[in-house]
Amino acid sequence: MSAATTPRRHLPVDGSALSIEDVAEVARGLACPRLSDDPAFAARINRGAEFVDRLIAEDGAVYGVSTGYGDSCTVVIPPALVAELPHRLYTYHGVGLGRFLDPGETRAVLLARLASLSQGMSGVSLGLLRQLQALLEHDILPLIPAEGSVGASGDLTPLSYVAAVLCGEREAWHQGRVRPAAEALADCGLRPLVLRPKEGLALMNGTAVMTALACLAWQRADYLGRLATRITAFNVLASDGNAHHFDQALFAVKPHPGQQRVAARLRGDLASDRPPRNELRLQDRYSLRCAPHVIGVLEDALPFLRGLVENELNSANDNPIIDAGQEMVLHGGHFYGGHVAFAMDSLKNAVANLADLLDRQMALLVDARYNHGLPANLSGARGERAALNHGLKALQISASAWTAEALKLTMPASVFSRSTECHNQDKVSMGTIAARDCLRVLELSEQVAAALLVTARQGVALRRSLEGTARLSAAPEAMLADLSARIPLIEEDRALDGELRQLVQAIRDRAWSLYED
Template structure:
């Protein structure tokens, strides 16, 4: 957790927030509070009051005095209406798969809270305060990752949030699993009794896919920058041609993100100097075309950010309650199509980074193509050279991780399934797409961790040949940091501990990479 002095305080009142806010809350670099502004609280209360009045006057409000989904034609007797929200989260307790991590869970809670404070969900201040208290005290519902089709909201995973608010099921708190009621009591909180519409308001939204997607986008942005730095090192290590990234060349195909990547490579390689006659005219595509691969991600990030932040700052349950016009608006804002598209796109872009780095590694370890470096980048010399195998096995693992990442790029959104008696007959699969994207990121970060070892090894071995790679100060400083973390591989050793440490460093963004 960040030091207390570094923790931001975010006051939620319906104003737009950014992906960085989600990430900071997820990593506990920011804390949340609800606005105390009387106008904000009055706006929330008007929505809850309208729901109460509609029940009293009309008697029929979807999901309040009727069953859910295809059961909307089933009227609930007035005496049983207060029990309906509990039945909603109870029968949705069917999730399976891995548990969301603490970081992912905080992102989900924050995304749901930001949607509800828009003031169009007909909920009470008490519900918002209880949800905010979970974040404030780090009481994290144990949420299974699987079971949402991404339309009618993330119903099943969000049922675990609703249950925790009401003191039911399990939470992760204070370093251990415990009953939700116990964790609430530790902070003087009582289990909530959901009012009419509040079960739907918690569960009938896109918070799980949105929270996961925000975390994924941040990780992808950093990974793209890291792939750029790795490419610069690999060009230098393989005695490549830095002038593949010439400014005039990239002005002829002016994709802005692609141009930014080329400019970063020029700076890292200190390549604004006349080419030497002995330089090769053309390197292999994995080096020469790196801006064209990484640049697609760089150009896509602003569009994907816009989609995610629109979703984050939206009211996305059903029905919506417009207290100003006294209207109940039935629609489908729970449909996660934009998140599905964004995450299906992102996992393709990220897997291409893994594939790019995998191909660069193949060049580096092959003595036929690496221009004077030893086979498998082995640092062993003399009589012990035949005994040692360098990075031979590491390349095999990189190939496996890359293949698995590429396999997961099939778009989840095209696998819509009709369900719930054909009421949910077209669904987004946005939550599956977000989970896929996180898995592709995990695998691609593993590839990048391996490449940090390989690039560190290759640069040192290039120096051994008597050629000092020309790198800019920032790239040189990071190289020195890496050399302090990882001893040169001379005698064969297991690398898994170093890989895990590097993976943690990547996910913590320990190296500043280019401009923000």
């Protein structure tokens, strides 16, 4: 089923706070926004549009309404041409390149822009909000090129594709194919929007693209951190490791709460009280022993990063701000995406460290010098056929390549500010580039995690074939059983790319329930 036909819950949109989970649910087609039918909400939105009309009639010159944009703000538009100005804005910003945002990302962008404009501080009409809602309701998804935004004045170029589709121009993904926007609107009984003064600027001069991508990145990172914890538990078992490294008393003396949660999850998975010291190696290598310290950085950062991203999501972030209640036009820089840029630059660093951690765990498990009795490369072949088979040798090479690429992308995007637009935009956030980088780091790290799921499934099975290894607790045992059903034991070498792709998709679909704390 498409998102347009799948039963969806209604997500109320009235200017009150939305969450990252709300954005993710809309992105997946499980929810659809519904504007409030409260007359007070409609009146608040309409007051802004009416105030803009009055300003034009009384004052004449209003930035972005009856003047040019950016460095052209000193150019006064003749009154007879003011109505054309918002359409000119999206027209000349039709310069995006690169991949197109996927359907989920595009739905998230539409919701982020709708949430911001619904604050009632942008001077737009209720008709504009309804047209945005209609795109999501009918799953008419503008084709938005991912590249071309410097993150201030907001996401001008990618959001121009939203504005154009609202007005029946350019192209949209609809009913499983790319269609002219006017045709898709007509098929759904919608007319192209005629933008009112200020509405082109309000649509485009904001942070909706970077914020939408940041919401999706945050949720993927949260799941990946939990998955990395479960994989670590599997690998401790496969390595015949020391569960004492995650002892509650040990972590009580270094009280980072996220790190402590990770250690507690590992204790729970390993179902191990403090073991007798004389039955275990004193210390495992860092990639096992220090897993809570690595994963814990992400776990501790996520609440803070959530605050930054959700504040941006629920903000009025265009320019100028139209405060109809106080009858003020406030010129500022709320389109600047610095908080999102910082969040995404930070998040991609923490996520890449997960990839590095898992890659190092894999390197230990496939190496017969360090895996404590398991076969080289975790090959399941026996007898004379053992010489013919190579197990996970190539998979470890690929995992290392994905890890290296993820680590390479951790350079902060925000430090590459460029002066643009005749030095009017002389300090910009690069927030959208940071968000795209973060999604790429997540993609690579999820591929590493998929490789480690194969590794852990193979390693635990081989360990259990050698000795009566202690069982895990119920939840990780159930996940191991599921992995065994998905991934047959590798006894004879086979291509693994198909299974890896399925595992990557399972990770993105959050196929396994991981920790309820």
